[in-house]
Amino acid sequence: MDEFASIHHWTAGRQADQWQRERGVVIGIGDDTAVVDPASAADGVAAPKRLLLAVDTMVETVHFKPATMRDEDVGYKALAANISDIAAMGGVPLHALVSVSVPPAYTPERMRRLYDGLYECAERYGVAIVGGDTTSSPQHLVVAVTLTGTVEAGRERLRSGAKPGDAVFVTGAVGMSAAGLHALLAEEARGGAPDCEEAGAGEALRALAPLVRAHQRPGPSVRAGRLLLEQGSCSSLNDVSDGLASEAWEIAEASGLRLVLREKHLPKSGSMAAYASSVGIDPMEWMLYGGEDYVLLGTSAAEDAEAIKAAFHQEGIPFFIIGETEAGEPEVELVRHGTAKEERIKLKKRGYNHFLS
Amino acid sequence: MDEFASIHHWTAGRQADQWQRERGVVIGIGDDTAVVDPASAADGVAAPKRLLLAVDTMVETVHFKPATMRDEDVGYKALAANISDIAAMGGVPLHALVSVSVPPAYTPERMRRLYDGLYECAERYGVAIVGGDTTSSPQHLVVAVTLTGTVEAGRERLRSGAKPGDAVFVTGAVGMSAAGLHALLAEEARGGAPDCEEAGAGEALRALAPLVRAHQRPGPSVRAGRLLLEQGSCSSLNDVSDGLASEAWEIAEASGLRLVLREKHLPKSGSMAAYASSVGIDPMEWMLYGGEDYVLLGTSAAEDAEAIKAAFHQEGIPFFIIGETEAGEPEVELVRHGTAKEERIKLKKRGYNHFLS
Secondary structure, three states, rough: OHHHHHHHHHHHOOOOEEEEEEEOOEEEOEOOOOOOHHHHHHHHOHHHHHHEEEEEEEEOOOOOOOOOOOOOHHHHHHHHHHHHHHHHHHOEEEEEEEEEEOOOOHHHHHHHHHHHHHHHHHHHHHEEEEEEEEEEEEEEEOEEEEEEEEEEEOOOOOOOOOOOOOOOEEEEOEEEEHHHHHHHHHHOOOOOOOOOOOOOOOOOHHHHHHHHHHHOOOOHHHHHHHHHHHOOOOEEEOOOOHHHHHHHHHHHHHOOEEEEHHHHHHHHHHHHHHHHHHOOOHHHHHHHHHHOOOOEEEEEOHHHHEEEEEEHHHOOOOOOOEEEEOOOOOEEEEEEOOOOEEEEEEEEOOOOOOOOO | HHHHHHHHHHHHHOOHHHHHHHOEEEEEEOOOOOOEOHHHHHHHHOEEEEEEEEEEEEEEEEHHHHOOOHHHHHHHHHHHHHHHHHHHHOEEEEEEEEEEEEEOOOOOHHHHHHHHHHHHHHHHHEEEEEEEEEEEEEOOOOOEEEEEEEEEEEOOOOOOOOOOEEEEEEEOOOOHHHHHHHHHHHHHHHOOOOOOOOOOHHHHHHHHHHHHHHHOOOOOOOHHHOOOHHOHHHHHOOOOOOHHHHHHHHHHHOOEEEEHHHHHHHHOOHHHHHHHHHHHHHHHHHHHHHOOOEEEEEEEEHHHHHHHHHHHHHOOOOOEEEEEEEOOOOEEEEEEEEOOOOOEEEEOOOOOOOOOO
C-alpha cells in the first residue's frame, strides 16, 4: 500500500482550505505533522507558537515481530517515530496520547514492559504522557501514538521550500536500522532471540549491537531540527522514516524540483558496510531504501551549507552535504562514480517494507 | 480487560506531577480528555483557552463487525465517540488525526466509504481533519482517532467535582444503542444486512431504525456540554460511552461519594422499551449496562437543577434529573419502586461489552 497515495485518495478535497483556516489549520494533511493554531480558531488572535500534531502506528507482524523487537523496544520506538515527525518540522515534542489494542498473548507483564520502553523514551525527550485508550485486539498488537509539539509561528520547516541550486544534506548515517533488522532476522533463522545485550545472546548478534540498537532504539533528531530552525536558512526538511530515496522524492515532489544525491558523499556507517559485505548485500540498498533511520534530510541555500555544518559540528551533531537540487521535473538522481566517468541513475520512489525485500 | 485499571497499572507514578506541569499539563490521564496548555509550557504564560486531547480506538470484531456496522458507520462513529469525550469536558471539538490499519479485505472502495462517514461526522460537528497515518493490518481493521478541542481555562468539567446533595442528571435516553445492537445481531442470525434504510432491508430491522441509527450513528452532546458550562453550576460531568452504571461509578470514585439513581426517573425510549418487551429482555439491562449512548451524565447543585433544565428545554435539548448524590463510600445505588416500598440495590461497576452478554 502506498500510504500517501491512499490518504490523498481518501481525503483530498473533502474540506475547503478556507473552512479549515477558520478552524486554525495552518498546514493540514501532507507534511510530517499538521500545524494548527487553536487560539486563532477560538479567538481570531494568532499565537506566537503553533501546535504540531502527528500520529504514528505500529502493527505487530507489519512493523515488528517477537524476533525483531522486545516489548520495551516496541513502546520506545512507537514514541520515537512520532518524535521524529516533530523534529522534522523543527519543533519541540510535548504531549503524547497512547492507544493500545492488546491481543490475548500480551500479558499484563508484557504490557508493563512495553510502557517501560515508552516512558524511557518520553523521559529522554521530555514528553508528557497525558492520555490514552486501551482496547482488546483479536490477534495482533497495535500501538498508535499521537504527539503534540510546539514551534515558533511561521518557522516550521516543510518539505516544500527547496529552491534550485540548494545544497542537500542529511544529519546522520543511513541504512543502519535496515542492517540491524537484517541481522535480527538472520538470528531468528538461527533460533536466537532479539536481545543483543544479554549474556546468552548469539555471539553474531552481540557483535552487531550498534546496528541492532539503531533498529530497536532509534534516536530521533530533535536537537538537529532545532539547530536548523535557529540557523534560519534551511529551506526544506523531512525525516528519514521510509528510506532516503523515498524521503528525497517527497521533497522533490513537494518543492517541484530534482534532487541529485552523490554516492561518494552519502554517510556510510563502518559497521553497516562491514556487515553488508559479510552477508553479500550491496550497502546502497539499505542506505537508499532501508527505513527508520530517523535522521533529517533537507536542503539549504548552497552558500549557507558550510556554516550550518560548522554549527552542527560545534554541537557534536553530524551533518553531511550529500548533493544539490536542480530545476526540473520532480525526481531523484544518484551520481555514481564509475571507473571512467560519472553516471547518473534515477532512483525509484519505492519506500521501506520491513519484512519483504 | 478493565481499561481503567490497566491504564492505571501501566502509567501510574511514571511521571511526577511537577514534571508534567512544567510541560503545560493541567489534567493528565484519568478523565474524559487530557487538558493541556502548550503556551504555558513554551512561554510560561497561561492562555485564555486550554487544549483538550483525546484518543478513541475501534477494533473490528471487538467494537464492530460487518453485521453491525456499514463501513461508513465505522468512520462516522470512530470520530463521534471522540467528540463525545470533548463534549464531556464542556469543550468544542476542533482538529482530528486519523490512524487506520487496513487489512486486505478492505478494498479502496470500502476505505473510501469509511472516510465518507468520517467526513460526514466532521462536517456536522465542525471538525477539521488535519492528519493521519495509514498502515497495513494482517487481519482486522483498527481505527484510532485523536481529537483536539478547546475550553475556557478553568471551566473544563471533570468527573471529580460532585458534592453531597447534588442533583444527578442525564441529557438524553439511555439504552437505545445497545437495543440497536441487539436488533442488528438478531438480523444477522436471520441472514440480513446491517442496513435498515435500504429497500431490501429486513422488515423487522426497518421498523427498528431509530435504535439501529442510535448504534450506528450516535450523536455526541457538544451543545449540551457547552450549555452546562455556560450555566456554571455543573459540578461533575461524564459521557455515557460505557453504560450508565459504569459512568456513574466513575463520578462516584472521582468525587468520593455515592450516586443514587431513581429507576422511575431514568429516561426510557418508547421504541427501546417496546423492542425489549418483544424480545423478552429487561430494558434496565440496556439502560444501565448498554454503552455508546453518548449522552452526558453529571451533577449540579440541587437548587440549580430546575433552572438548568429550563435552559435545556429552551434549546430543545432533553434534560432529566435522575437522582442525587450522598456522602459516603464511592458506590452507585438504584432505587426501585416495588409494590410495597422503595428498594435500594447496589449497581455493579461492570462496563459494556459489545459481543458478550
